[in-house]
Amino acid sequence: MTLTQSSKKTSGFSWKVLILPVSVFLVVAFSLGPILWQFLTSVKTNEAIVAIPNVYFPSFDQLTLNHYIELFARRPFLRYIFNSAFVAFTSTLLCLGFGAPAAYALARLKIPGRQLILTGVLIVTLFPYILLFLGLLELVKALNLGNNYLALIVPYTAINLPLTILVMRSFFQQLPKDLEDSAKVDGYGTVGMLLKIVLPMTLPALVTTGILTFIFSWNEFIFALTFITVEEMKTLPVAAAQLGGASIFEIPYGTIAAATVLGTVPLVVLVLFFQRKIVQGLTAGAVKG
Amino acid sequence: MSGSNIRDRQRLTGWVLVTPALLILLLVYAYPIGRAFWLSLFTQNLGTELEAVFSGLSNYARIWGDGAFWNSIVNTTIFTVVALVLELVFGMAIALVLDRSFRGRGTVRTIAIIPWALPTAIMALAWTWIFNDRYGVLNDILMRLGLIDTGINWLGNPTLAMVSVIVADVWKTTSFVSILLLAGLQSIPQDLYEAHAIEGATPWQSFRQITLPLLMPQILIASLFRFAQSFGVFDLIQVMTGGGPAGATEMVSLYIYSTVRRYLDFGYGAALVVVTFLILIAVVAFTFYLLEKVRKSAGVDI
Known part of the structure; x- marks a missing residue:
């Protein structure tokens, strides 16, 4: 009896505790997401960029600085x-x-x-x-x-x-x-x-x-x-x-x-x-x- | 005698300090708007070989029957109202989160400002890429979640294109709203909430009965700024859709821009500027009136 009660209390409590960290995470993800995606795209090879399904974190051989070089060289x-x-x-x-x-x-x-x-x-x-x-x-x-x-x-x-x-x-x-x-x-x-x-x-x-x-x-x-x-x-x-x-x-x-x-x-x-x-x-x- | 002398000198110094700034403001704000009023009474386009020919109010008569212009007014209104409501809701939510105390709050507050500071034209490119029908990350996420089977052509469909530009605008400008609202939240004394809680009020009731009314000035000011900027939105749309598809996201500013730049129809463009200016002034005056009322009632209540 006491056990269930206390476990109920902790589970109810723990949900409330999650609200703030989750909302903070959402704020950060919302603010940075589009910029991060743009950065990841900019360092991927063309093959990785147009890969379907999308490559989120490029592996070592999918990394390139060519897009930046292109901007300054050409x-x-x-x-x-x-x-x-x-x-x-x-x-x-x-x-x-x-x-x-x-x-x-x-x-x-x-x-x-x-x-x-x-x-x-x-x-x-x-x-x-x-x-x-x-x-x-x-x-x-x-x-x-x-x-x-x-x-x-x-x-x-x-x-x-x-x-x-x-x-x-x-x-x-x-x-x-x-x-x-x-x-x-x-x-x-x-x-x-x-x-x-x-x-x-x-x-x-x-x-x-x-x-x-x-x-x-x-x-x-x-x-x-x-x-x-x-x-x-x-x-x-x-x-x-x-x-x-x-x-x-x-x-x-x-x-x-x-x-x-x-x-x-x-x-x-x-x-x-x-x-x-x-x-x-x-x-x-x-x-x- | 010498008292009035000092006052005269102060006046003179004051004018010397103010005049240069005033002249620049008159040149860049007053002249173009005054000029638009004047030029709107003339026809000056390729038909008149770009000579200004007086034509009375004929440009305004043309606006009356110009379906494309009214379509752009409707689009701009939808864009502005929907974006504004979403920005207020999200801006308030973010401000409430940032007002709490948690570890790393300073860093998160900094991060939350970043979207506001970035160039709109450049972030429009980023959003175009996110909404890309073949390689876009949004379609990829939706497909991984099993919500769709094939990629959605976000910017190619009239309704979805409007949704897309609104999403991009909300992303870009919510941080401005949340900065203003957070400043307002911080100025509300904490004991108001404590007293309210002792009386047995729930957090939602406190929000409704304390936060919202006390935040009304900030909400109205943020709305005013956001309304004016959204109503003149240009960069974002120009880069993301160019007003398409089939004029579905054509905004007033894009219509004016192409009237002047592409069709070289200066007189008509000037009349469009005048009408847009008058609409804007009317809404701004109305908001000022509301603001005055809210300030007065807040002064009486507290």
């Missing part, structure tokens, strides 16, 4: 990576350079129309890029900026400015105001105080927004697809998406998989290092704005 993949990195990095710097001062002014200084500007900034974060691409296409043509990095750098700076302004503004609002007051007593002007006192304290917040800006710029697709048509200036997402192969009968699955791995690795590394900052930035930008 296509300008290093160039694509450089293009993506250059465009993303430059627009991040510009975005912080223009966005942080604006955020400071909107947080601290009394400017007429401040509320209007903030509402505008908040609303444009919701505009999908398709609404902008026609007007920008005309501008790019009129200014003869097609196949010029500026055709990407300027829009990328702009599309990240709203988030930068919102995140940085909420950061400046949390800075103690005494600090700036005492700097003013010490004879600093607004700009001098910004550069010498506020900016150094702001570095962590700049890193936070900078990472988000970099990610959004690296991932952008529609402008990069439209404004850049020369092969050696394409960014990585566009170049990867266009790896169609010579004919539809011969889709280079392995090469595509290798390209997707290369396109995702930098971002995975960023997430691993800056998880906390990304979460901070996203919640500050979305919730506090």
